[in-house]
Every structure is written in C-alpha cells, then in structure tokens.
Amino acid sequence: MVEGLPGNGEVAARLELMGDLLEIEGAVRHRVLAYRRGAARIRATPESVAALAVAGRAVELPDIGATLQDKVAELATTGTIGALDRLCSRVPPGLAEVARLPGLGPRRARALFEQAGVTGLDGLRRALAEGRLAGVEGIGPKTVAALEAELAARDAAPADALAPLGRALPAAERVAAALAAATGARVEVAGSLRRGADRVKDVDLAAASDDPEAVHRALAGLGLVDEVLTEGPEKTAVRTHDGLRVELRTAPPDRFGNLLQHLTGSRAHNVRLRELARRQGRSVSEHGIVDAEGRTATSPDEAGVYRELGLEWIPPELREDRGEIEQARDGRLPRLVEVGDLRGDLHTHSTWSDGTATIAEMAAAAAARGYDYLGVSDHSRSLAMAGGLDPDRLRRQWEEIARVQEGVSGVRLLRASEVDILADGRLDFDDEVLAALDWVTASVHSAFRQPPERITARLLAAIEHPHVDAIGHPTGRMLGRREGYAFDVDRVLEAAARTGTCLEVNGQPARLDLDAALARRALEAGVRLIVSSDAHSTDALGFVRNGVLVARRAGARAEDVANTRQWPGLRD
DNA sequence: GCCGTTTTCGGCCCGACTGTTTTCAGTCG
Structure with a gap:
C-alpha cells in the first residue's frame, strides 16, 4: 500500500458506484460496462493504481483509458471525484444497493425512486411496510413477496452466504455422483468451483445426455434436494439440504465440451473469448461456435472448443482474464502443478499433539498416497491447548518415529515441527533443538492483534532464522471467520525470496493460506511455495488437493513447489 | 468509456428463465 493514497479496493468501489448509478440513470450500456471493467481491472492489479494514475501510467493497464485515469488521479489528489458527486445529486447513491437486490435491477430501482420515492434500503423497507409498492411499474405481488422475504432473511443472518471451497467441492461432487448414478449421464462440476475459487456462491453442474429432460427431473427428485428454485427444459436450479444452491445445465454428448467451457467461465474469460471469436466473424455460446455462413462447430470435449478458436486448452484455474488467452494463442501457458507431482507432505500432526491418528497410522496413509516422505510436525510447547511438545517430549517422539520407521x-x-513464532519474534525451541530437526515450519498462533510492524518483525525474524525452512499459513486467516493479521507483504516476500524460506499454501478447508492472489505475488517475487495438508487425521492428508488448486490459480508449476522434489534434493 | 492483424469511429458477448405483461423486458449467470 502506498502511504496516503486510496487503495485499489476503494478506487474500484468508487468506479463501480459510478457504473451502477449511471446504469440506473439510463446511460449507454457500454459506458456502464466500461466503468465496471475498469473497476475489476483495478481490483485485480497488484500495484497501487492511484499511484500509477498520478504518474500518468494507469492507461498502460487494459480497460483503463484517459478518462478513468483522470478520475482515479482526481480521487488520489483531492479525495473526491467531481463527476461522481454530481451524479449522486441526480441519482441517490443508496439506489445502487436497492438495484442489487434479487429480482430488482437498474430499471426497477429507478421506477421505485420515481414512483415511490425510494432512495435506499431503509426507504424500501418503509415503502414495503406502508404498502406503497403496488402500482410501481414492473413490480407485481410476487416481487413484493420476494423482497419482503429477502430483507427479513438479511435481518436474521447478515453473514455472507459464500461456501468455502473445502466444503462446497465435496458437496458438489456428492450431488454430481448421485445424479450420475441415477441417470447414467456424465456429470461434471463446472463454474467457479472448477476454477478453484476459495469461496463460491453456488455450484454449477454440466451433464452430457441424449435425454436431458430425464436428467433435470432426476436432479429435482434427488434426496439431497430441499427445494427446486427454477425449472426449465435446459436449466434446473435447486437448493440442497445443506444450503448449497446447485444449478444444472445439459447438452447432448457431441457438444458437451461447449457447455462445460461455457459453464466453467469465468464470465470475464468468456467475454474475452467471445470478443476474440467476433473479430473472426464467429459467435461463441454453450451451443457451439457459429461462423459467418451459419455453420455450427461443436465438440465433445473442451480442448476441441479452444482448438476451434486457435487456442491451447486453458486450465480452468487460469480462466480469469489475466492474459491467459494471449498465452494460449502463443503456446506460452505454464504446465501447472498437479496433486500427483507432490512427493511428500511436510506439515502434519499426530496424537503427540492435537492430531487424531498415531504416527504409524499417518505413515501408512502417506504410503497409500504414494508419498516418498512425511514430515511429522506436531506443535511446540507454547500451543498448550493443542498439546504442544516440550523438548523432552519431542525427543521421545523422535524415538517413536524411529520405531515406526523400522516397520514402514x-x-x-x-523429524519435523510446527514451531510457534512467539509474540516477541523468538521461536518456541532453542537453536540446538531446531538444528536436530529435518524440517521446521514456523507459524504465528498468538498475538494476532499486534500492530502490523510487530507482526512483520516476527515473520521476518522467523524467515531470517537459519533453521526455519517454511512459514506455515502465513496470513493466519480463517475463511469466513477472521481476516488474517496485517503485515508488510512486500518485505516478507523479499526476505523469503532472499533466504530461500518457503511460504506455505495450507490446504485446510478453513484456511487456504496463502490465498491465490498472495501466492501469485510470492511467485512473482521469486519465493518458492510449499503445499501442505496441515492434516490432523489420516483422511485430511487429502487436503493437499485444495492447496494444489490454490497454487494452480496462482500459476504455480511443479518446480515452483518445493515438496514436488525428492527428499535428498529438498534437504540440500 | 474503451479499443483496433478488418477500424482513431463505430462498434462493443450470449442465452435461459421469471414475472410482468398481454408479446417481451428485465434479470441472472
């Protein structure tokens, strides 16, 4: 972050608001789109766009032209955007939130303003309570009922409704498997879940079948389904008993690739793809690629769809409009790391601290996964609530490791450890103990509320320590529960790159830490990653799959992940 | 408002479903 300048999130939010209000006012559609695109670009940019704009260099970013740059620079230097202020005097800014309610939109938000005097969510509540919505154009009794239900639900549970990847992915696969078993159709998970997003709003399924209606009927009839939300010949949406929204689309097998590509997105990726096709005089949709003569090209698999457009197949995790289409055109896509590339797991727990499986059980599970090595990394003594080991118990654990090894x-x-980084930056074991360990992961488990300089100093001290090999769950975030602690990311990445200390991508469903954006920055800074399960049971060794998805979203290749190496090479 | 191996002007991504209308616009993904 650059001192005194608005962050990219704030800049993007202002431009998004401008887009929303312009849309409600009835501006030309593509002008609205330009604001949204510019905002999305700014949000996804790792450097300070305000600083770039002040220097006149923001126009070098795609989707940012002279006009948007001027507005960002104005915001950076004066703290306001004159055009936005004037817009707010014509269109109450609270209407943007009203327009985002399900079932409403810019046109209905405007009608609510002009015909019922609604200027925001509170005004909408009052108008609903007083029955003043009858007669507003485009708003009938069903919409009124839906709005009342939505606002009541918000009062009851304001928490975000996003499901974490680690919960949504297994749930989605359960639905897909049940549907496949019931119909014999091929069913694949698509959407943001297939792209490895760490939190998802819903689950998209794509099914290949010559009898699509039977598959749609079967989904609505599954025992896992609580409620059918929408029903049509080509699309069904349901809510499962565990609260997940699942949407199904179907296609005959000969154009399943087109459907799967379409449903996987992202939206921005698909827009770029369609623009590319349009320049070639063709049109892309889930039904196929139509050329100027009206001929339709279809494909049973995704690779055929991309090939038709002159592109290499693009891994779903990269489909975010970050330059992947150009890379695919030029044959420059990275070969991303895969679960099968991992040679071992260096962050796992046993019954010696807070794990539920013995070292022998964990070793057998690691062997079953085909690993070459397993780091037994129980907690250190300061983490008393997790049964952290003091040096004496650690030495006795080494004896057990040796005994188990004989039978495996x-x-x-x-001999590994997840050693605490104490509040003052010291580690929880003496150097003598640390030196006797094969692999040391250092983690912050306490004093999260220290000011950023203190946290940064703790992380830097651990990174600079000669016996520390990796930093565990580097930001401390818990998905949907707490933000990570604040620290100076650039300094930490620089130090990790310089000292060769790995940063972990922790695959625990509740963590996924680093996240994809930070992991990408780490790779760009020259840091090597490590993908770990942080398993506290034998089954949980499978959490590396989540970590690999995150690493792939960051663009990591096998050589970017330390534990794709054999142990001797890694140790050295 | 952005952008250009068709363009510095004139384009700009595609289709399904719902609720509101009385034949389709708006919303959603």
Missing part, C-alpha cells in the same frame, strides 16, 4: 518401507518419516 517406502515412506521416509521426517
């Missing part, structure tokens, strides 16, 4: 072939058991 194929997997090398490593």
Whole structure:
C-alpha cells in the first residue's frame, strides 16, 4: 500500500458506484460496462493504481483509458471525484444497493425512486411496510413477496452466504455422483468451483445426455434436494439440504465440451473469448461456435472448443482474464502443478499433539498416497491447548518415529515441527533443538492483534532464522471467520525470496493460506511455495488437493513447489 | 468509456428463465 493514497479496493468501489448509478440513470450500456471493467481491472492489479494514475501510467493497464485515469488521479489528489458527486445529486447513491437486490435491477430501482420515492434500503423497507409498492411499474405481488422475504432473511443472518471451497467441492461432487448414478449421464462440476475459487456462491453442474429432460427431473427428485428454485427444459436450479444452491445445465454428448467451457467461465474469460471469436466473424455460446455462413462447430470435449478458436486448452484455474488467452494463442501457458507431482507432505500432526491418528497410522496413509516422505510436525510447547511438545517430549517422539520407521518401507518419516513464532519474534525451541530437526515450519498462533510492524518483525525474524525452512499459513486467516493479521507483504516476500524460506499454501478447508492472489505475488517475487495438508487425521492428508488448486490459480508449476522434489534434493 | 492483424469511429458477448405483461423486458449467470 502506498502511504496516503486510496487503495485499489476503494478506487474500484468508487468506479463501480459510478457504473451502477449511471446504469440506473439510463446511460449507454457500454459506458456502464466500461466503468465496471475498469473497476475489476483495478481490483485485480497488484500495484497501487492511484499511484500509477498520478504518474500518468494507469492507461498502460487494459480497460483503463484517459478518462478513468483522470478520475482515479482526481480521487488520489483531492479525495473526491467531481463527476461522481454530481451524479449522486441526480441519482441517490443508496439506489445502487436497492438495484442489487434479487429480482430488482437498474430499471426497477429507478421506477421505485420515481414512483415511490425510494432512495435506499431503509426507504424500501418503509415503502414495503406502508404498502406503497403496488402500482410501481414492473413490480407485481410476487416481487413484493420476494423482497419482503429477502430483507427479513438479511435481518436474521447478515453473514455472507459464500461456501468455502473445502466444503462446497465435496458437496458438489456428492450431488454430481448421485445424479450420475441415477441417470447414467456424465456429470461434471463446472463454474467457479472448477476454477478453484476459495469461496463460491453456488455450484454449477454440466451433464452430457441424449435425454436431458430425464436428467433435470432426476436432479429435482434427488434426496439431497430441499427445494427446486427454477425449472426449465435446459436449466434446473435447486437448493440442497445443506444450503448449497446447485444449478444444472445439459447438452447432448457431441457438444458437451461447449457447455462445460461455457459453464466453467469465468464470465470475464468468456467475454474475452467471445470478443476474440467476433473479430473472426464467429459467435461463441454453450451451443457451439457459429461462423459467418451459419455453420455450427461443436465438440465433445473442451480442448476441441479452444482448438476451434486457435487456442491451447486453458486450465480452468487460469480462466480469469489475466492474459491467459494471449498465452494460449502463443503456446506460452505454464504446465501447472498437479496433486500427483507432490512427493511428500511436510506439515502434519499426530496424537503427540492435537492430531487424531498415531504416527504409524499417518505413515501408512502417506504410503497409500504414494508419498516418498512425511514430515511429522506436531506443535511446540507454547500451543498448550493443542498439546504442544516440550523438548523432552519431542525427543521421545523422535524415538517413536524411529520405531515406526523400522516397520514402514517406502515412506521416509521426517523429524519435523510446527514451531510457534512467539509474540516477541523468538521461536518456541532453542537453536540446538531446531538444528536436530529435518524440517521446521514456523507459524504465528498468538498475538494476532499486534500492530502490523510487530507482526512483520516476527515473520521476518522467523524467515531470517537459519533453521526455519517454511512459514506455515502465513496470513493466519480463517475463511469466513477472521481476516488474517496485517503485515508488510512486500518485505516478507523479499526476505523469503532472499533466504530461500518457503511460504506455505495450507490446504485446510478453513484456511487456504496463502490465498491465490498472495501466492501469485510470492511467485512473482521469486519465493518458492510449499503445499501442505496441515492434516490432523489420516483422511485430511487429502487436503493437499485444495492447496494444489490454490497454487494452480496462482500459476504455480511443479518446480515452483518445493515438496514436488525428492527428499535428498529438498534437504540440500 | 474503451479499443483496433478488418477500424482513431463505430462498434462493443450470449442465452435461459421469471414475472410482468398481454408479446417481451428485465434479470441472472
């Protein structure tokens, strides 16, 4: 973050508001789109766009032209945007929130303003309570009922309704498997979940079948389904008993690739793809690619869809309009790391601290996964509530590791530790103990509320420590529960790159830490990653799958992830 | 408002479903 300048999030929010209000006012559609695109670009940019705009260099970003740059620079230097202030005097800014309610939109928000005097959510509540919505154009009794239900639901549970990847992915696969079993159709998870997003709003499924209606009927009839939300011949949306919204689309097998590509998105990726096709005089949709003569090209698989457009197949995790289409055109896509590339897991727990499986059980599970090595990394003593080990118990644990090793072939058991980074920056073990360990992961588990300089100093001290090999869950965030602690990311990345200290991508469903954006920055800074399960049970070793998805979204190749190496090379 | 191996002007991504209308616009993904 650059001192005194508005952050990218704030800049993007202002431009989004401008887009929303212009849309309600009835501005030309593509002008609205330009504001939204510019805002999305700013949000996804790792540097300070305000600083770039002041220097006249924001126009070098795609989707940012002279006009948007001027507005960002004005915001950076004066703290306001004159055009936005004038717009707010014509269109009450609270209407933007009203327009985002399900079932409403810019046109109905405007009608509510002009015909019922609604200027925001509170005004809408009053108008509803007083029955003043009858007669407003485009708003009938069903919309009124839906609005009342929505506002009541918000009062009851204001928490965000996003499901974390680690919960949504297994749930989605359960639905897909049940549907496949019931119909014999091929069913695939698509949408943001397939792209590895760490939180998702809903689950998209794509099914290949010559009898689509039977598949739609089958979904509505599954025991997992609580409520059918929409029903049509081509699209069904349901809510499962565990609260997940699931949307199904179907296609005959010969154009399943077109459907899967369409449903996987992202929206921005698909827009770019369609623009590319349009320049070639063709049109892309889930039904196929139509050329100027009206001929339709379809494909049973996604690779055929991309090939038709002159592109390499693009891994779903990269489909975010970050330059992947150009890379695919030029054959420059990275070969992303895969779960099968991992040679071992260096962050796992056993019954010696807060794990539920013995070292022997964890070793057997690691062997079953085909690992070459397993780091047994129980907590250190300061984490008393997790049964952290003091040096004496640690030494006795080493004896057990040696005993178990005798009965296990194929997997090398490593003396590892997840050692606490104490509040003052010291580590929870002496250097002598640390030196005897094969692998040391240092983690922050306490004093999260320290000021950013203190947290930064703790992380830097651990990174600079000669016996520390990796930093565990580097930001401390818990998905949907708490933000990570604040620290100076650039300094931490610089130090990690310089000292060769790995940063972890922790695959625990509640963590996913680093996240994809930070992992990408780490790679750009020259930092090597490590993908870990942080398993506290044998089944949880599978959490590396979540971590690999995050690493792939960051663009990581196998060589960017340390634990794709054999142990001797990694140790050295 | 942005952008250009068709363009510095004239384009700009595509289709399904719902609720509101009385044949379709708006919303959603």
